Amino acid sequence: MTAPHQTLPLNPSTTQDSIPCWSILGAGSLGSLWAGYLSLSGYAVQLLVRRLALSDQTRSITPYQGERLSYPAQVSDIQSCADRSIQQLIVATKAPDALPALNAIRPKLADQATIVLLQNGMGAQQTIAAQFEQYAVLAACITDGAYLENSQHVIHAGKGLTRIGGLNQKGQAVEQQIAEQLQKTALQVELSQPIEQVLWNKLAINIAINGLTAVHQCLNGALAEPDKNQQVLQLCLETEKVMRALGLTVPEQGLFALANQVIAGTAANRSSMLQDTQKGQPTEIEFINGYLLRQAQHLGIDVPYNAALTAEVLQRFHQAR
Ligand SMILES: NC(=O)c1ccc[n+]([C@@H]2O[C@H](COP(=O)([O-])OP(=O)(O)OC[C@H]3O[C@@H](n4cnc5c(N)ncnc54)[C@H](OP(=O)(O)O)[C@@H]3O)[C@@H](O)[C@H]2O)c1
Numbered sequence: 001m002t003a004p005h006q007t008l009p010l011n012p013s014t015t016q017d018s019i020p021c022w023s024i025l026g027a028g029s030l031g032s033l034w035a036g037y038l039s040l041s042g043y044a045v046q047l048l049v050r051r052l053a054l055s056d057q058t059r060s061i062t063p064y065q066g067e068r069l070s071y072p073a074q075v076s077d078i079q080s081c082a083d084r085s086i087q088q089l090i091v092a093t094k095a096p097d098a099l100p101a102l103n104a105i106r107p108k109l110a111d112q113a114t115i116v117l118l119q120n121g122m123g124a125q126q127t128i129a130a131q132f133e134q135y136a137v138l139a140a141c142i143t144d145g146a147y148l149e150n151s152q153h154v155i156h157a158g159k160g161l162t163r164i165g166g167l168n169q170k171g172q173a174v175e176q177q178i179a180e181q182l183q184k185t186a187l188q189v190e191l192s193q194p195i196e197q198v199l200w201n202k203l204a205i206n207i208a209i210n211g212l213t214a215v216h217q218c219l220n221g222a223l224a225e226p227d228k229n230q231q232v233l234q235l236c237l238e239t240e241k242v243m244r245a246l247g248l249t250v251p252e253q254g255l256f257a258l259a260n261q262v263i264a265g266t267a268a269n270r271s272s273m274l275q276d277t278q279k280g281q282p283t284e285i286e287f288i289n290g291y292l293l294r295q296a297q298h299l300g301i302d303v304p305y306n307a308a309l310t311a312e313v314l315q316r317f318h319q320a321r
Contacts, residue, residue, distance in 0.1 A: 020181060023048055024090045025101050027075065030118055031092030032154035033146040036061030037185040039071040048105070052077045053151070062149075063186055064156040081108045088114045088178075091128075095119040095287035099127055109135065114174055116140060116164070120272065121287030122203050123294070129167040136170035138178060141198045144187070161188050165195030200248050204239045206288045208232050208259035210273040211309045214283060214317065217274065221267025224260065231305065232259055235289075238303040242292055245299045277317045285313040 021044040024031045031047065036059065039045040047059075052075065060070045086108050093101045098119050109115075114136040117125050129137045145158030164179055166172030175191055182189040192198045212223055212231055223232050236255040243250050251258045276283045289310045296303040 019043060020088055021046065022088050022090060023081075023086045024092055025078075025105060026092035026097070027151075028092060028094075029146040029148050029154060030142065030144075031090070032059065032148060033061065033144065033156055034090055034092065034118070034187070035059065035073050036069070036071045036154055037063075037187050038182075039073050040069065041185040043181070045071075045073040046081075047073050047075045048078050048081065049075060050077070058152055060153045062153070062155045064159045066156075068153070078105055078108070081105070083107050084110050086110055086113055088116075090116045090118060092118050094282075095121050095124040095284045096282060098124040099131070102128060102132065106132075112136075114138065114171070114178060116178065117167075118142060119284075119287070120202070121206065121284050121291060122199055123287045123291040125167060125199065129171075133168055134170075136174045137167045138164055138171040138175055139167050139195050139199060140164045141192070141195070141202050143202075159188070161190060163190050163192035163195070163198045165191060165193045165198065167195060197248055200243060201251070203288065203291065204236075204243065204251075204255055205259055205262050207239050207292055207306065208235045208255065209263065210271045211235075211285055211289045211313050213271040213274040214277045214285075215309065215312050217277070219267065219274075220263050220269045220271060223263045224267070229260070231309075232256065232263070234305040235309070238296070238301075238306050239292060241301055242296050242299065242303065245301060246295065273313075277313075283313055283317055285310055285318075289313070 019042060022038050023046045024035050025048045027047045027049045035045045035047050057075055059073050060068055062068045087110050091098050091102060098117065115132060117128060117139045119125060125139045141163045143160030144156065145160065146154055146156050148154055164175065166175040179189055179191040209220055209223060212228060213220060216222065216228060223229060233256050236259055240250050240255050273283045289306045292306050293303055293310055
């Protein structure tokens with residue numbers, strides 16, 4: 001039985017006219033999660049979608065271990081947004097869509113706009129930081145889990161941590177006040193610098209797990225089986241080589257040991273890449289193992305396991321597109 005809808009009163013301390021407005025590009029799982037929590041904390045939220053549907057204006061969220069709540073959010077298509085009106089933008093698309101989505105919305109950004117990127121993997125963030133250098137660009141590394149029950153209702157299934165930091169100087173200048181805004185929500189948010197190292201730490205684990213779960217069509221836990229675990233080891237060794245060459249810190253216990261801890265701790269999980277392949281959607285492989293491969297090529301380091309895995313995922317799951 002569905003729990004009755006409730007609506008939280010807006011927080012009186014955050015309802016003055018000066019309250020910042022958040023625009024969220026992409027109303028998928030994470031975009032809806034952040035829209036729900038920001039809106040319930042009293043922020044004005046505008047969700048920007050590609051195609052507007054009538055049902056879009058009624059939105060709800062099931063907070064982590066909580067009851068279903070309705071939240072107010074204005075849902076608009078990108079075209080109807082006024083030029084130079086967006087002050088604070090969260091980009092909540094998948095990694096391959098982030099740059100095209102931002103390019104489409106560029107005329108709508110105010111001169112001093114702040115852009116917060118939520119993408120998994122790496123590569124999209126760096127390209128955007130370079131191409132949108134006149135704006136404050138921040139990246140977030142997120143371990144929460146969320147999914148859409150239907151297009152209007154999001155479930156916060158796994159409580160995690162959001163680490164956030166500026167990617168460019170303008171981003172670093174505002175990171176403290178952006179983190180403080182986000183800390184007023186029910187999300188757990190920490191300011192973390194250097195954010196590149198934080199993104200790499202998550203990337204390294206995703207490199208070891210996500211692509212393999214897609215090619216083997218298996219849950220995370222199956223990667224503990226000896227034949228698959230040997231592949232995890234090779235991916236980890238290659239990743240460590242590249243991280244060291246880039247001057248990054250490698251986990252003290254070694255990446256392979258850490259990856260195995262994550263595999264054991266998330267044994268029943270279906271990775272996002274496995275889910276994407278099962279839904280027939282493009283994966284983020286180019287921004288995970290593919291990103292490592294490009295870095296390795298640049299450094300002249302051979303990473304045959306990552307090269308083969310990237311090629312196999314592209315060939316098996318992207319070819320028909
Ligand atoms: N979900 C999680 O629990 C979670 C946790 C940590 C990190 N992440 C990362 O967060 C990112 C987003 O993941 P997600 O799970 O929220 O993906 P998702 O549910 O697929 O949502 C992505 C949304 O972006 C929209 N979109 C794509 N291009 C757009 C454009 N040009 N303009 C406007 N909207 C556009 C899509 O709209 P259409 O419906 O029109 O295609 C879709 O609603 C990914 O990088 C993911 O790896 C997710």
